[in-house]
Amino acid sequence: MSALPPMDSRGAAVTSTDGTPFRAPPHNRDAEQALLGAILLNNRAFEKVSEFLRPEHFAEPVHGRIFAAMTTLIGRGQIADPVTLKPYFDRDESLAEVGGAAYLPALANSVVSILNAEDYGRLIFDLHLRRELIELGTDVVNTAFDPGLDHPAQTQIEGAEARLYELATFGQIEGGFRDFSSVLTESIRQAEAAHKRQGKLSGVPTGLIDLDRKLGGLHASDLIILAGRPSMGKTALATNIAFNAARAYRPGEEKAEDGAMVAFFSLEMSSEQLATRILAEQAEIASHRIRQGELAHAEFDRLVVAAQEINRLPLFIDDTPALSVSAVRTRARRLKRQHGLGLIVVDYLQLLRGSASTSENRVQEISEITRSLKALAKELGVPVIALSQLSRAVESREDKRPQLSDLRESGSIEQDADVVMFVFREQYYLERAEPGRRPEEAEDKFNERYAKWKERCEEVWNTAEVIVAKQRHGPVGSVRLSFHGEFTKFGNHIADDHYQAPDR
Numbered sequence: 001m002s003a004l005p006p007m008d009s010r011g012a013a014v015t016s017t018d019g020t021p022f023r024a025p026p027h028n029r030d031a032e033q034a035l036l037g038a039i040l041l042n043n044r045a046f047e048k049v050s051e052f053l054r055p056e057h058f059a060e061p062v063h064g065r066i067f068a069a070m071t072t073l074i075g076r077g078q079i080a081d082p083v084t085l086k087p088y089f090d091r092d093e094s095l096a097e098v099g100g101a102a103y104l105p106a107l108a109n110s111v112v113s114i115l116n117a118e119d120y121g122r123l124i125f126d127l128h129l130r131r132e133l134i135e136l137g138t139d140v141v142n143t144a145f146d147p148g149l150d151h152p153a154q155t156q157i158e159g160a161e162a163r164l165y166e167l168a169t170f171g172q173i174e175g176g177f178r179d180f181s182s183v184l185t186e187s188i189r190q191a192e193a194a195h196k197r198q199g200k201l202s203g204v205p206t207g208l209i210d211l212d213r214k215l216g217g218l219h220a221s222d223l224i225i226l227a228g229r230p231s232m233g234k235t236a237l238a239t240n241i242a243f244n245a246a247r248a249y250r251p252g253e254e255k256a257e258d259g260a261m262v263a264f265f266s267l268e269m270s271s272e273q274l275a276t277r278i279l280a281e282q283a284e285i286a287s288h289r290i291r292q293g294e295l296a297h298a299e300f301d302r303l304v305v306a307a308q309e310i311n312r313l314p315l316f317i318d319d320t321p322a323l324s325v326s327a328v329r330t331r332a333r334r335l336k337r338q339h340g341l342g343l344i345v346v347d348y349l350q351l352l353r354g355s356a357s358t359s360e361n362r363v364q365e366i367s368e369i370t371r372s373l374k375a376l377a378k379e380l381g382v383p384v385i386a387l388s389q390l391s392r393a394v395e396s397r398e399d400k401r402p403q404l405s406d407l408r409e410s411g412s413i414e415q416d417a418d419v420v421m422f423v424f425r426e427q428y429y430l431e432r433a434e435p436g437r438r439p440e441e442a443e444d445k446f447n448e449r450y451a452k453w454k455e456r457c458e459e460v461w462n463t464a465e466v467i468v469a470k471q472r473h474g475p476v477g478s479v480r481l482s483f484h485g486e487f488t489k490f491g492n493h494i495a496d497d498h499y500q501a502p503d504r
Contacts, residue, residue, distance in 0.1 A: 025131045027059030028123060035120040036066055037111035040081055040104065045114045046074050049121030057128040062095060066104070082108055132167055136160070161334075162326040204260045204343050204383055207244025209492050210479045214468055215419065218245075218343065218383035222472075223374040225349075225413055227388040227402065228423035229395070233464060234387045235269065235347055236277070236488040237423055241385065242345050243278055246315040249342070260342025260382070261314040263335050265328055267351035271319040281489040282306040314339070324353040325372040336380055344380075346373065348387035349413070367412035374416045388413060390422075400429050404469050420470040425483060426460045463493060 038045040055064035055071070069088045070080040078084060082104035089101050140160050143151065151159075203217025218224060218241075228234045248259030266274050280287035283306035285299055295303065316335060320327070328346065335341050346352065354365035354372075370386075377384040390406045402422040407413045414420060435453050437446045464483040468476050480493040 025059070025134060026127050027131070028127055029060060031120045031123045032058055032060055032063045033107055034111065035117055035124065036063060036070075037107040037109075038114040038117040038120070039067075039070055040085075040108035041111050042114045043070075043074055043080055045117035046070065046080070048118040050074075053121045053125055057125055059124075059127065059131070065089075066107075129167065136163055136167065158324075158327050158330055161330040204245050205248055206241045207248065208241070208479075208481060208490065211466055211481070214475065214477065214479050215471065216474060218385070219418070219473070220381045220383060221378045222383045222418040223370070223377050223416060224383055224385045224419040224421065225388050225407070225417040226385055226421050226423065227390050227407060229390050229400075229402070231428055232423040232425055233483060233485075233488065233490065234423050236281075236483075237466070237490050238345050238347055238385055238387055239264075239274065239277055239488075240281065240490045242315060242343065243281070243310070243313070245343050246313040247310075249314050261340045262316065262343045262345065263332055263341055264315060264317045265323060265331075265344070265346045266317055266319045267321060267323055268347055269319065271317040274317055274319070277488060278310065279303060279306055281487050282310060284484075284487050284489070286486045287488065322351065322353055325369045328352065329372065329376050332376060332380060336382075341380060342382055344376070344382055344384045346384065346386045348389065349373075350389050363412075367416075370412050370416040374418075400424070400426070401465075401467060402469075414470065417470065418472045419468065422465075422467040422469060424465045424467055425463075426465070427457070427463065427483075430457050430460065464490065 035045075035049065050071070053067070055068040058064035058067060066085070066089075069085055073080040073084055082101075085104055086101050089095050089104070095101060095103055140156070143156055144153070203215070203219040203222075205217050206212055206215070226234055226238055242262045242264050245260045246262045249261060250259060264274070269277075276287055276290055279285075280290055283299075283303045285295065285303060289295060289299075290303065316339070318331060328344075332341060332344055349366070349369060352369050354368040373384050373386055388407060390402055394400055394402055394406050401424050404414050404420060407420070430453065433453075435446070435449050437443075462483055462485075464481050466479045466481060468474075468479065470476065482491040482493045483489070484491070
């Protein structure tokens, strides 16, 4: 960093020798000297600022170098004072302007008290953020003036929001340890909220009874991976869960006990297609018939009624294609600030883009995306459901049920996720494996094979499995659901032994 021009300690406007007014970047040389002197006098002062202060936060480069040397020595368990630091700066020309190595004891001797060390550190950090804001604002202005077509305005806005977010979260002063009593109080509050709920859930309900029992609802701060092969119904299940969560939301409360406001990032389907699918599910009319206009008057009336019922749902859809993970973060934060947010769904993970630095390595890019989605879940305190494709290895096995090793492109998906679920429909594979008669096979043998196939088809007809393969805070296992492919609708499965015939 070059030497700072003449200014007052607050960065107020001053006048140069030729009379031209300018504003210099804000800094406070006295605060930097006072902090460094306090640490030289008593190294315990370093503990008060080491969590959030870095050498690059100092406006004076020489002060940053001194702080870096102190950090190295103290990190080794050694004492940082003018004597131990002298070898570091005997040949350092950067100290020549301020008096050479003799500047170190001058810093220590000028300190009256170390009690204000933390206050000095906070002031230095705040001024650093102000300088970064000035630089960011300058870059935004200069980029906006650039007539090039490679960076449209919307992309510039998203980039500026991403940089502003990084600036807001980097080196935060707040945070650190929390005493156990406050953590325990929050845990009891969540348990109380779960106890008061009708479904006794501690998370956002999926609307599917057996799945909610297995998961306890969708928990805040969790990254939930919902994976499956094509045509298994990943999007349908995610849409059903999003709809059920939005329908169960009760507005007007500081914190809803049931349901959630939902953000649905649909990178594969348009918002109109997604809305048509939801309409088809609720009206129980095949979506292709809605698109083609093949509806009887009674069906159209049913469609209008369903549309009126779901019209006011707190469900927000973003169908921007090839969205970056930073844009997802920015838009989710904005939605929570403007309307509130309780659940995020991303359909699907492999269609997201990472940063430019990792785009050439797909495995690293997927790793960055999953880490970012997990960080987003923690930051906003909401569950994030991310759909994922599976590798073709499933198709080569006799048992088509997915496994964790089938997650496509990166093991970080399994590592970063709190819950991994697979959608599996045996009916899909059985329908494509109708047995044919083998050469010279006896008819009775063929009939036996065919009967077994038909019996199995009847057992799994209109059903699906959700396989919970990983769960950090609960059991794993399979959940049976009903599935009506014509309407792409999942529901609660009622086993034959639970069915009660109506009284006659």
